[in-house]
Amino acid sequence: MPRALVIVGAMVFILFAIAGLMAAVYALAALLPSAGRLPQIVVLMLVFVMVIASLLTIAERKWSAMIQDRIGPNRARIDLPLLRDRPLGGVPHLAADALKMLFKEDFVPKRANNFLFNLAPILAFGPVFALFAIIPVGPTLKLMGRDVPMVIATPDFGVLFLFAIASLAVYGTSLAGWSSNNKLALLGGVRASSQMIAYEVALGLSLVGMMIAFSTVQVPQMLEGQARYLWQFSRDFDFGLPAWGIFLQPVGLVLFFAAAFAETKRTPFDLPEGDSEIIGYFVEYSGMKFGMFMISEFVEVVVLAGVTTALFFGGYHLPFGEQWLARQEPFASSPWLLGAILGTVFWIKVIVLCWLQLAIRWTFPRFRYDQIQSLGWKMLLPAGLLNVFITGALVLWDPSLRAIAVVGLIEIAIVAALTARGTEEHPAKIASPGASTPDAAALTAASRAGHG
Amino acid sequence: MAYDASRDPRQDVRERIYLPELIRGLAVTTRHFLRNLFGQRDTNVNVLNRKGTSLVTTVQYPEERVPYPPGYRGLHRLVPREDGKPRCVACYMCATVCPAQCIYIEAGEYDPGDPAAESRVIEKFPTTFVIDELRCIVCGFCVEACPKDAIRMDTTKHAPSEYTREGFVYDIPKLLQGPSVSHPSDPWNRRDGSKPPAHQEFEPHARISKP
Numbered sequence: 001m002p003r004a005l006v007i008v009g010a011m012v013f014i015l016f017a018i019a020g021l022m023a024a025v026y027a028l029a030a031l032l033p034s035a036g037r038l039p040q041i042v043v044l045m046l047v048f049v050m051v052i053a054s055l056l057t058i059a060e061r062k063w064s065a066m067i068q069d070r071i072g073p074n075r076a077r078i079d080l081p082l083l084r085d086r087p088l089g090g091v092p093h094l095a096a097d098a099l100k101m102l103f104k105e106d107f108v109p110k111r112a113n114n115f116l117f118n119l120a121p122i123l124a125f126g127p128v129f130a131l132f133a134i135i136p137v138g139p140t141l142k143l144m145g146r147d148v149p150m151v152i153a154t155p156d157f158g159v160l161f162l163f164a165i166a167s168l169a170v171y172g173t174s175l176a177g178w179s180s181n182n183k184l185a186l187l188g189g190v191r192a193s194s195q196m197i198a199y200e201v202a203l204g205l206s207l208v209g210m211m212i213a214f215s216t217v218q219v220p221q222m223l224e225g226q227a228r229y230l231w232q233f234s235r236d237f238d239f240g241l242p243a244w245g246i247f248l249q250p251v252g253l254v255l256f257f258a259a260a261f262a263e264t265k266r267t268p269f270d271l272p273e274g275d276s277e278i279i280g281y282f283v284e285y286s287g288m289k290f291g292m293f294m295i296s297e298f299v300e301v302v303v304l305a306g307v308t309t310a311l312f313f314g315g316y317h318l319p320f321g322e323q324w325l326a327r328q329e330p331f332a333s334s335p336w337l338l339g340a341i342l343g344t345v346f347w348i349k350v351i352v353l354c355w356l357q358l359a360i361r362w363t364f365p366r367f368r369y370d371q372i373q374s375l376g377w378k379m380l381l382p383a384g385l386l387n388v389f390i391t392g393a394l395v396l397w398d399p400s401l402r403a404i405a406v407v408g409l410i411e412i413a414i415v416a417a418l419t420a421r422g423t424e425e426h427p428a429k430i431a432s433p434g435a436s437t438p439d440a441a442a443l444t445a446a447s448r449a450g451h452g
Numbered sequence: 453m454a455y456d457a458s459r460d461p462r463q464d465v466r467e468r469i470y471l472p473e474l475i476r477g478l479a480v481t482t483r484h485f486l487r488n489l490f491g492q493r494d495t496n497v498n499v500l501n502r503k504g505t506s507l508v509t510t511v512q513y514p515e516e517r518v519p520y521p522p523g524y525r526g527l528h529r530l531v532p533r534e535d536g537k538p539r540c541v542a543c544y545m546c547a548t549v550c551p552a553q554c555i556y557i558e559a560g561e562y563d564p565g566d567p568a569a570e571s572r573v574i575e576k577f578p579t580t581f582v583i584d585e586l587r588c589i590v591c592g593f594c595v596e597a598c599p600k601d602a603i604r605m606d607t608t609k610h611a612p613s614e615y616t617r618e619g620f621v622y623d624i625p626k627l628l629q630g631p632s633v634s635h636p637s638d639p640w641n642r643r644d645g646s647k648p649p650a651h652q653e654f655e656p657h658a659r660i661s662k663p
Contacts, residue, residue: 002492003490003491003492003493003506004490004491004492007489007490063485065488066484066485066488066489067481067484067485067488068484069484069488069507069508069509070508070510071493071508071510071512254471356478359478359481359482359485360474360478362481363474363477363478363480363481364474364477415469415471415472415475418465418466418469418471418472419466419471419472419475419476421466
């Protein structure tokens with residue numbers, strides 16, 4: 001069977017699995033009213049987030065291999081009759097890695113602060129994991145006579161929860177660096193804390209524009225706002241430009257993505273780890289404690305993808321046709337079907353954004369430390385402030401959000417035009433029309449003449 | 453998309469803004485990713501001749517092997533005669549020339565009174581022929597020194613695996629392998645009334661293994 005067919009088949013299988021799980025969690029939440037939001041907590045956080053995060057550990061190795069024209073991990077096999085000769089995309093390596101981490105020696109360095117040394121992985125993992133609580137994965141549906149929300153918590157302070165908890169994660173890294181009794185680990189911890197502080201400010205400012213635009217700090221309300229259309233071209237089948245954050249706040253998106261990327265400590269900003277020169281704040285950790293740091297990094301990737309999806313890419317909303325779809329027959333009578341589909345849409349967006357983060361990690365070289373600081377303080381922070389002022393002024397001038405959408409679209413168009421402009425308009429080449437296309441024959445002839 | 457080194461990045465607005473160049477870089481990696489994700493991998497071991505959509509150039513070693521060049525020096529073998537005994541006549545040339553002194557030979561002698569035809573054309577044979585493969589430096593001098601074409605390094609095997617050091621000391625049963633070799637100049641072929649072997653045209657240095 002051709003490889004492309006296998007890949008597409010696997011993708012379709014994954015989509016159906018996601019849709020089935022989403023339907024299951026709606027059914028569970030509707031059938032167990034006394035359980036509160038326990039089904040959502042279990043399925044969304046323990047199943048979805050943890051499974052995606054642990055699969056990302058393999059995906060990082062496999063996708064980076066594909067980006068670098070390698071094959072990647074494919075040696076771990078399952079010793080069963082039909083599976084023996086199949087690498088299964090490297091997924092069995094997950095079990096191999098987990099077993100290795102569980103059975104490795106749990107090493108604590110001499111004169112390390114034992115309590116803090118053991119506390120640090122928990123502090124690194126916990127807050128990151130808790131971040132996902134405010135992300136709505138699917139719409140709130142009326143099932144069996146009561147509202148079933150598909151979000152774990154809807155606190156009044158909304159997005160502020162994100163800032164508060166995300167900044168707690170730095171305690172894990174800096175404590176790990178300090179308590180290891182290791183100079184390199186301490187260096188990594190110090191780098192982590194200063195980088196986090198630098199990007200915390202930009203992270204906060206980058207979302208202020210969205211809060212102004214939708215005049216709320218709660219994620220579900222922001223999602224309701226993004227479900228509207230700025231310009232709707234067709235009545236029956238609703239088609240138009242949705243009020244997604246990426247169209248309203250492209251600058252905010254870039255700032256948020258950059259700042260949150262710095263918070264995840266992944267490659268363009270992986271100074272705290274610094275694989276090549278200092279091993280990083282977790283240099284002394286082994287076994288599952290190191291595994292906690294590693295899995296928390298990937299949970300951060302998933303959570304960042306989820307937050308970006310919810311705030312800037314319309315969350316679980318389809319870009320068009322959602323209201324039309326809700327009026328169609330199988331969905332109008334059984335809303336859980338629509339909920340499962342919209343939840344799948346959310347997870348598709350999350351997976352695409354996870355892929356984007358991994359692609360960024362394998363595309364860009366690391367910044368120097370001073371470049372990180374100057375990017376954070378001199379570029380992102382002023383840009384964030386400017387974005388807040390411009391957004392505020394535009395929303396005051398035009399509360400229908402069309403004005404900031406126009407500005408946002410112009411910004412996107414400028415970046416797209418600059419990106420698409422080819423290298424052939426290069427000034428040096430235009431300046432020398434005589435030797436515009438020096439082909440190989442002419443070059444060899446010229447060199448021969450020079451030698452003769 | 454080769455990078456133009458004559459371009460000054462400080463004067464380029466795309467480099468200054470940084471974002472467009474990031475997107476272009478992502479486009480490069482994405483193209484590689486998609487080609488390698490959906491593309492069929494060509495498993496031709498000659499990597500330069502691969503035609504598949506996938507850009508992967510890996511040769512997956514145990515399953516796919518690059519053929520060795522003709523002069524490759526692999527593990528030794530004692531070349532058998534057509535009757536299965538080693539061609540070696542225990543002349544000690546290889547053991548003498550070996551710079552690592554890894555060859556140990558004990559010679560035996562045919563009884564001149566033996567009525568077998570062999571004993572009238574060959575005087576000696578090895579009773580013990582041992583190569584310590586751990587000491588061997590794979591220089592190939594033994595192959596060059598052998599006057600009887602009795603030791604070769606054409607097994608294309610390398611890095612054999614053993615659990616003990618003793619396992620690397622190869623004796624005659626381990627060394628005597630591969631296709632047998634016969635030359636018209638061999639004494640048992642020069643006997644009265646013997647016919648020249650069919651592969652005479654390949655004399656004297658051609659490999660018998662590929663007629």
